[in-house]
Amino acid sequence: MKIRIRFSKTGNLRYIGHLDLMRTFQKAIARADLPVRFSEGFHPHPMMSFASPLSVGETSLGEYMDTELTDPMTGQEVLTRLNKTLPAEIRCLSIRQLPDEEKKKNNNAMAIFGRAVYEVRLRPPYDALPEGTDPAAIIADYRSQPERILVKKTKRSESRTDILPYIYHFAYDDGAFILCLNAGSQVNLKPEVVMEDLFRFAAIPGTEPLVNEEILRDLRFSITRLDMLTAEGVSLSETGRALP
Numbered sequence: 001m002k003i004r005i006r007f008s009k010t011g012n013l014r015y016i017g018h019l020d021l022m023r024t025f026q027k028a029i030a031r032a033d034l035p036v037r038f039s040e041g042f043h044p045h046p047m048m049s050f051a052s053p054l055s056v057g058e059t060s061l062g063e064y065m066d067t068e069l070t071d072p073m074t075g076q077e078v079l080t081r082l083n084k085t086l087p088a089e090i091r092c093l094s095i096r097q098l099p100d101e102e103k104k105k106n107n108n109a110m111a112i113f114g115r116a117v118y119e120v121r122l123r124p125p126y127d128a129l130p131e132g133t134d135p136a137a138i139i140a141d142y143r144s145q146p147e148r149i150l151v152k153k154t155k156r157s158e159s160r161t162d163i164l165p166y167i168y169h170f171a172y173d174d175g176a177f178i179l180c181l182n183a184g185s186q187v188n189l190k191p192e193v194v195m196e197d198l199f200r201f202a203a204i205p206g207t208e209p210l211v212n213e214e215i216l217r218d219l220r221f222s223i224t225r226l227d228m229l230t231a232e233g234v235s236l237s238e239t240g241r242a243l244p
Helices: 011-015 018-032 075-085 135-143 191-202 213-220
Strands: 002-009 048-050 059-068 090-097 113-122 149-153 158-162 167-173 176-182 221-230
Touching: 002 075, 018 048, 018 075, 075 090, 113 191, 135 167, 135 191, 176 191, 191 221
Parallel strands: 059 221
Antiparallel strands: 002 059, 002 090, 048 059, 113 176, 113 221, 149 158, 167 176
16 A cells, blocks of 8 residues: 655754655654565665655655555554654654555656745845835746746856746745745756845845855745645645545
């Protein structure tokens, strides 16, 4: 029985990386005594597949893990057992049972993940926008541009991408920017990149790279991934069927 678990990652655990997260779930599954299928070979491990790694420093209310149970269980029993053994800042929120055909590799959470929804809040002192600034109007002007080119340089090449077609939703509500961005294998658009480009477009103070760019991102933005969607815009929490 293959299942998809939605979980959150908050608080100080936003600073642990993806490998540490995987180890945390492996230990939690063992302590919870869940009948999870193991890989074969000399070093068997629980069969787990995560939709996409979360950037270090970001929190999330919508992460997903696929796994397979060798014995049937109720969804509530799985959630209860896992939440008893996981750290308090990782909570399993819901569970879905996937049909048999979901066992195919191209139907796992990682393969079908195509979009992500984020909430971005500005940290002090960058949250003190100039008097009279209308974020909603700035966003509308930004999205009405014919193009916004993102230049990505490597040691060997330089690529140019118009990011506007990959921004599916961009709004401002109750002090937060809400974005739905492409997260596919070809174009994986990061919310901090879009926000920095918005700042440059609107000439909002604090855009200048006064310190190392990566440090500036941590200082300026507080990012929460709200959910993960398929390429068609359907939440991964709606795939499969509810497991009682």
